[in-house]
Amino acid sequence: MKNHDFNALYTRVFEDPLLALGFARVGRGKSLKHLEDGRDLRILRLRGRFARPGTIRTVIVFRHSVLRPVRSDDPGLETLDVSDFPRKLTFYDFSGDS
Numbered sequence: 001m002k003n004h005d006f007n008a009l010y011t012r013v014f015e016d017p018l019l020a021l022g023f024a025r026v027g028r029g030k031s032l033k034h035l036e037d038g039r040d041l042r043i044l045r046l047r048g049r050f051a052r053p054g055t056i057r058t059v060i061v062f063r064h065s066v067l068r069p070v071r072s073d074d075p076g077l078e079t080l081d082v083s084d085f086p087r088k089l090t091f092y093d094f095s096g097d098s
Contacts, residue, residue: 018043040065044082061085 001009007030015032019025023032023043030045039062046057063085082088 035065038065039063040085042085046082058091060089060091062087 010030015030018032018034021034022036023034025031026033026042026044031042033040033042035041041062042060044059044061046059059082061082067084067086
C-alpha cells in the first residue's frame with residue numbers, strides 16, 4: 001500500500017470517527033487529543049526513534065491536564081512529548097499476547 005493510500009484509509013477509518021466524537025488534531029500531524037474535566041487523552045503517531053520502516057508507532061497516552069510537562073513549568077503547554085504523560089499504551093498492549 002502506498003503512503004497516500006494508507007493516509008487516506010487512516011483518515012477515513014480511524015481519524016474521522018474520532019473527530020466526530022470530539023477529538024481534535026494536535027498540530028498539523030496525525031495525532032489526536034481529547035480534553036475533558038481536567039483529563040488529557042491523546043493518540044500520538046510517532047516518528048524518529050520509535051519508527052521502523054513499513055510501520056507507524058501509535059501510542060495512547062493520558063494525564064491530568066494540571067500536571068506540568070517534564071521540561072516546562074507551564075501545564076498549559078500545547079506541545080507535549082510522550083514523556084510528559086505518566087500512562088502510556090501501545091496497540092501491542094491490546095494484542096492479547098502475554
